[in-house]
Amino acid sequence: GAVVSQHPSRVICKSGTSVKIECRSLDFQATTMFWYRQFPKQSLMLMATSNEGSKATYEQGVEKDKFLINHASLTLSTLTVTSAHPEDSSFYICSTDTIGGNTIYFGEGSWLTVV
Amino acid sequence: GQSLEQPSEVTAVEGAIVQINCTYQTSGFYGLSWYQQHDGGAPTFLSYNALDGLEETGRFSSFLSRSDSYGYLLLQELQMKDSASYFCAVRDRRSGGYQKVTFGIGTKLQVIP
Numbered sequence: 001g002a003v004v005s006q007h008p009s010r011v012i013c014k015s016g017t018s019v020k021i022e023c024r025s026l027d028f029q030a031t032t033m034f035w036y037r038q039f040p041k042q043s044l045m046l047m048a049t050s051n052e053g054s055k056a057t058y059e060q061g062v063e064k065d066k067f068l069i070n071h072a073s074l075t076l077s078t079l080t081v082t083s084a085h086p087e088d089s090s091f092y093i094c095s096t097d098t099i100g101g102n103t104i105y106f107g108e109g110s111w112l113t114v115v
Numbered sequence: 116g117q118s119l120e121q122p123s124e125v126t127a128v129e130g131a132i133v134q135i136n137c138t139y140q141t142s143g144f145y146g147l148s149w150y151q152q153h154d155g156g157a158p159t160f161l162s163y164n165a166l167d168g169l170e171e172t173g174r175f176s177s178f179l180s181r182s183d184s185y186g187y188l189l190l191q192e193l194q195m196k197d198s199a200s201y202f203c204a205v206r207d208r209r210s211g212g213y214q215k216v217t218f219g220i221g222t223k224l225q226v227i228p
Contacts, residue, residue, distance in 0.1 A: 006157075034216070041223075042220070042221075043202065043218045043219060043220045043221050044158065044202070044218045045218075046215065046216070046217070049215075093158070097214075103148075103160050103163060104148070104150075104160060104204075105160065106157040106158050106159070107157060108156075108157050109156070109157040
């Protein structure tokens with residue numbers, strides 16, 4: 001069964017609005033979750049590392065004020081795309097390491113389309 | 116920084132064997148992973164190599180040579196359902212002591228009858 005659950009799987013929003021994507025770890029506690037972005041036919045680009053109870057660590061070039069990450073509990077991290085624009089349309093995926101750290105489990109991913 | 120190279124596309128015949136190579140440059144290397152991603156879906160974990168040598172899991176095997184900064188994924192007895200993108204990913208140590216996983220561009224494997 002799924003180890004990491006992500007919701008929603010697909011979302012369409014109007015330009016200028018905000019969208020929240022949730023990532024939940026099932027049956028285990030995840031102190032660290034990762035948020036990736038993937039454009040069609042491209043690789044996964046790490047956006048930020050979400051740490052429970054502390055500020056997220058953003059990768060270079062990722063706007064922290066635009067992509068708000070909250071990791072308020074050991075089983076839930078959220079990514080909010082604020083003031084979305086069409087160029088933010090992409091596949092967003094969360095993941096978490098296993099305890100012991102050699103395997104990454106991905107959520108189902110969220111397709112965001114900004115119109 | 117980190118960089119990985121893998122072929123962008125590979126085509127192979129059903130029932131055959133295919134090898135997807137990956138070379139990497141990084142510091143603080145921990146291990147090399149492989150992931151499979153079908154169109155429209157999320158990546159799924161296939162294998163992880165931290166030490167030199169071959170790891171076998173069913174029809175899939177993965178190899179690592181740390182001294183050569185090189186690894187490969189070997190798929191045997193190819194099936195049509197193996198058509199997907201395959202990503203190699205390096206886990207290494209970043210500043211602050213955190214581990215980071217960087218993905219290659221992905222190799223799109225097409226299995227033909």
